[in-house]
Amino acid sequence: MSAVRDRVSQVAAHMNATGRAGLLEKRPDDIVVTTALRTAITKGGKGGFKDTPGADLLHGAFTSLLQRSGINPSLVEDIAVGCVLAPGGGATEFRAAALAAGFPDSTAVKSLNRQCSSGLQACVDIANAIRSGMIEIGIGAGVESMSTQYGPAAVTEFSELLENNKAAAECKVPMGVLSEQMAKDRHVSRQDQDKFAAESYRKAGVAQKQGLFKEEIAPLKVKWTDPKTDEEKEITVEVDDGVREVTEQSLGKIKAAFSKDGSIHAGNASQISDGAAAVLLMKRSTAERLGQNILGKYVAASVVGVPPLLMGIGPWKAIPVALGKAGITKDDVDIFEINEAFASQCLWCANELGLPMEKINPKGGAIAFGHPLGCTGARQVSTLLYELKRTNKRVGVTSMCVGTGMGMAAVWVAE
Amino acid sequence: MLEFRTAGFNPYSVKYSPFFDSRLAVSAGANFGLVGNGRLFILNLTANGIVCEKFFETQDCLFDLTWSEQHENQLLTAGGDGSIKLFDIGVGEFPVAGWQEHNREVFSVHWNLVNKGTFLSSSWDGTVKIWSPERKESITTLPVHSCVYSAQFSPHHPDVVTCVSRDSHLRVFDLRTKPSAQNHLTLAIPIHAPPKVAVPGYGNVSAGPTECLTHDWNKYRDSVLATAGVDGVVRTFDLRVPSGPVNMLTGHEYAVRKISWSPHLSDVLLSASYDMTCRVWTDGSNVDQGGNGAGLGREMGRMDRHTEFAMGVDWCLFGAEGWCSSCAWDERVLVWDVREYMRPA
DSSP: OHHHHHHHHHHHHHTOOOHHHHHHOOOTTOEEEEEEEEOOOEETTTSTTTTSOHHHHHHHHHHHHHHHHOOOGGGOOEEEEEOSSSGGGGHHHHHHHHHHHTOOTTSEEEEEOBTBTHHHHHHHHHHHHHHHTSOSEEEEEEEEEHHHHOSGGGSOOOOHHHHTSHHHHGGGSOHHHHHHHHHHHTTOOHHHHHHHHHHHHHHHHHHHHTTTTTTTBOOEEEEEEOTTTOOEEEEEEOSOTTOOOOOHHHHHTSOOSSSTTOOOOTTSBOOOEEEEEEEEEEEHHHHHHHTOOOOEEEEEEEEEEOOGGGGGGHHHHHHHHHHHHHTOOGGGOSEEEEOOSBHHHHHHHHHHHTOOGGGBOTTOOHHHHOOOTTTHHHHHHHHHHHHHHHTTOOEEEEEEEETTTEEEEEEEEEO | OEEEEOTTOEEEEEEEOSSOTTEEEEEEEGGGGTSSOEEEEEEEEETTEEEEEEEEEESSOEEEEEEOSSOTTEEEEEETTSEEEEEETTSOSSOSEEEEOOSSOEEEEEEOSSSTTOEEEEETTSEEEEEOTTOSSOSEEEEOSSOEEEEEEOSSOTTEEEEEETTSEEEEEETTSOOTTTTTEEEEEETTSOOSSOBTTTBSOOOOOOOEEEEEEOSSSTTEEEEEETTOOEEEEETTSTTSOSEEEOOOSSOEEEEEEOSSOTTEEEEEETTSOEEEEEOSOOGGGTOOSSOOOEEEEEEOOOSSOEEEEEEOSSSSTTEEEEEETTTEEEEEEGGGGBOOO
């Protein structure tokens, strides 16, 4: 009978369509996203969340996720939270936030930090844990309160040993400075950067007006102190307040931030922001058993290293690796969500990979509405999946460059 | 369109006789070839439709067949039990000869079109064997070390053999070379290699290895072959530029099980796929059709009347240039004219 079994598995293997067709197939062991949401993203130090601690933002994302998904919190076995700036990684307050949000003590929580890709890493960690059978249901999340935690304290002083090692010392070159140098070396002109940035603002503005962020944003009630009157009031934050009207010309007038003859400035780099995002992941078989609504699935992810001084090229290296793992080519992808850390690096990666501009960040990106470091990777998931669904497209990629010279990318399919 | 039902048996292969324009043979197996008997159907195209002239029963599925080039009544089958059998339509109900060397399922048999005294077989046991109908043992064994789904003699040269296998390679053997360490292997082309010249809409990146299930030699251009397999892409190769595919014809949603170049037109080929369609393609090489030598290939039409995996397809060598036959797991053999399914460019 073993010949029979062999023949059956051979024919079954023939049905493992590769490429896009294979990707679009639905299998019971797919890792699916049943809920993906985020808080609004607000301006650091000024915006709606300026007085809200990171753990409270996360608490808001958790409670909204439980509400929207209707999942029994005791079924969630693990939560991974990406965060960059919180002392101690935020491990203690994130566990506390989960308990406060209604998760029982049986739900484990960890925090992790892979710089700007922390939110994506959290989702990937949970997906991998589900795939390996370690857990059945989990949440990948990300949070950052740059208003309360951004500053020099986030990085430990380098030891003499590190300072004396050239490659090691390069890890602490500020990102603006190294990106400025990279823009110069790779010939990304100020004009092109400003054009790209203005386009990000325009796309985000249009999307906001059309209400395209409504599905992904969970409104959050927070306390907020009016800087003029010092009066504390309760407000509901449901809009990304960094989005504003700009043009290429108006951006052209802003002074370069990192060097006199530089090209990078506040208008063509990502904003300092606050926000949180959460993604509920499980196997398709589990989702169907629980009657969860499936938004899309996670397919594959990649992480790569690049020279620390060229950290901006991370997506250029990471995206083809992720596509290769998913067995597709760039032409099979409908939307790329590439984090706009700087217009210069995002633009360079897109051009170098030969990606058509209309496929990149169709609702704008971090230049327009901000880059709360640890949150971004998880934020991109909801932005991507809802946009794919709305436009009746299927395959998307999220990617970002990572400080100290890394890149991450992941392939997702909307349903 | 003519139709024949192979009731109770799921066809794997259909071939037109090289001697008679009205004769077809179909190899099939019970229970989708997974377990149970096999059957070889000899079919005749008559004024009253397709009529079964005779059938032969075997103990295991017949995955492939090839007509003898020497004798109009004889044909070979590839058996799931590792056997190769020679049947004679005029002689009784049992095979007139048999060969048993393969250790696993035989997936293809092919008669040498030039030196008509030899044939070959390929098997899941990872070998291709060259045989003579006069000898009990094989003449040569070519090791491939991977399940060989399809092997063929070149229609242009009696000593050139090609095969495609699970390991995503197209191998070329030249039997004139010394066996030595290479076992006659002269080329092993990775099928999944990116094309040398980027094919529009496909990019220049390899999507990784893919099991290759079928291949066929172009009948006019002596260095051109096509392959297809699990990734659903039909690729053409030119052995003069063996580093990667020349053309990639995309469209099939699932694995392609069988491809066949037209015996009449140098740029046209047919494919049968698990997506239940048979499609006709041009590789764009025909200058008259607007191609420019290595031009863009495209799908010219599709026949979607099968309701299960389409497994086999073959062109009629005679008469008008569009007649062909296909078979599928829906237990049906269809005889149809490709031209009825062509779409304007």
